[in-house]
Structure formats: structure tokens, C-alpha cells
Amino acid sequence: MVRATVAESPARERLLDAAQRLMLAKGYEATSVEEICETADLTKGSFFHYFETKEELGKAVLERFCRQQQERMQTASFHAKRDPLERIEGMLGFMIQMSKEPMAKQGCLLGTFSQELAKTHPEIRRCCAEQFQGWTEGLKRDLDEAKAMYVPKGSIDTRSLAEHLIAVIEGSLILVKANQDTTVMAKNLRHFQRYLRTLFERRR
Numbered sequence: 001m002v003r004a005t006v007a008e009s010p011a012r013e014r015l016l017d018a019a020q021r022l023m024l025a026k027g028y029e030a031t032s033v034e035e036i037c038e039t040a041d042l043t044k045g046s047f048f049h050y051f052e053t054k055e056e057l058g059k060a061v062l063e064r065f066c067r068q069q070q071e072r073m074q075t076a077s078f079h080a081k082r083d084p085l086e087r088i089e090g091m092l093g094f095m096i097q098m099s100k101e102p103m104a105k106q107g108c109l110l111g112t113f114s115q116e117l118a119k120t121h122p123e124i125r126r127c128c129a130e131q132f133q134g135w136t137e138g139l140k141r142d143l144d145e146a147k148a149m150y151v152p153k154g155s156i157d158t159r160s161l162a163e164h165l166i167a168v169i170e171g172s173l174i175l176v177k178a179n180q181d182t183t184v185m186a187k188n189l190r191h192f193q194r195y196l197r198t199l200f201e202r203r204r
Helices: 011-028 035-038 045-049 054-074 086-101 101-107 108-116 124-149 158-179 185-200
Strands: none
Touching: 011 035, 011 045, 011 054, 011 108, 035 045, 035 054, 054 086, 054 108, 054 124, 086 124, 086 158, 101 158, 101 185, 108 124, 108 158, 124 158, 158 185
């Protein structure tokens, strides 16, 4: 567990910043504690003052990354929309805009850790699963509201649909990183947007 007494330390934040940059660029295993300390301009003694192990740091980096992404999404204007489909489409538009930023080419730390560490680091795998679960539940709530407000064209499993959207987002981020082409995300999210519109129709 991260030591609460030093949780907000500027030096700790420098370690987290350095670790996030390096792990997005190189992956978890290829990033050493020594390299993190050098990038943060701190000693290994400072590292072990804040984190007992590299895995503890990895969990802290992941949790902070996900929290920052969630906070950014929660401040977006689409959350004020009363219509659940408009909220979902607003979220898709917001993510398309985010995908145009230079940081998008670095990929997603949640996806990177899930792919790299699921078989070797069970605690980090569990953290990844929990983050995906929370993301799924949030999307499912909006889809449940849309299902109640609109007439679905056929049977709709809102949890499965939420997981499908996450798969589209994470898969697109992999392609963005591989091709260094940020237009991939926009194309795929617009495909999903068109698909979503075919699933619902307004009540008469």
C-alpha cells in the first residue's frame, strides 16, 4: 500500500510522472527503477522512501492515470445533457477530440498494462480489471437509460455493448500507437456512433 503520509509529495509526483512517460513509451518491464529515478532527477533512496517495490509504483501510476482520465471526462460539457444517447454521442465526440492530441500516440496505460502484465503481475491485473469494470458500469448506466427512453431495434445487452465500445476504444489506441496515426480513433468511433443510431429509435 502507498504510504499515506507522503501520498501528495512533489517528489513522489515526479516519480509518477517519470514512470508514466517511460512506461507508456517502453512498457513496464523495460522500464527500470534506475531509469525512473534518473528521469525524475531523484535518488533510489527517494524512490524507496515512497514505494516499497516497482510493482507498488506501477499500481500507483495506473490508478493516477485512470483517475486523471476520469476527472477530465467528468468536466466535459456532454455530462450536462439530459438525453442519454446525446451524452454517449457527446462522449464519443470528446474522445475524438482527445485522440487528436499528441499524447494519444503514446497509447493507454490501462491497455498497455493489461496486455503486458496480466499473466505475470496478478495485483496489477486485478487493478486493470477493476478499472475496466468501473468504466463498463458507467457506460452501461447511460445505455440502460437510453434503452428505457428509446425503442431498441431488437434485444440489446447493454453490458456487452458497453464492453464493445471499450474494445473499440482500446483497439483503436493500439492502432494509433502502431501507425502513429491519430485519425484511426475518429474513424472507428464514428463507425460505432452510426451503429449506435441503428439500435435505437424514438418512441412515437
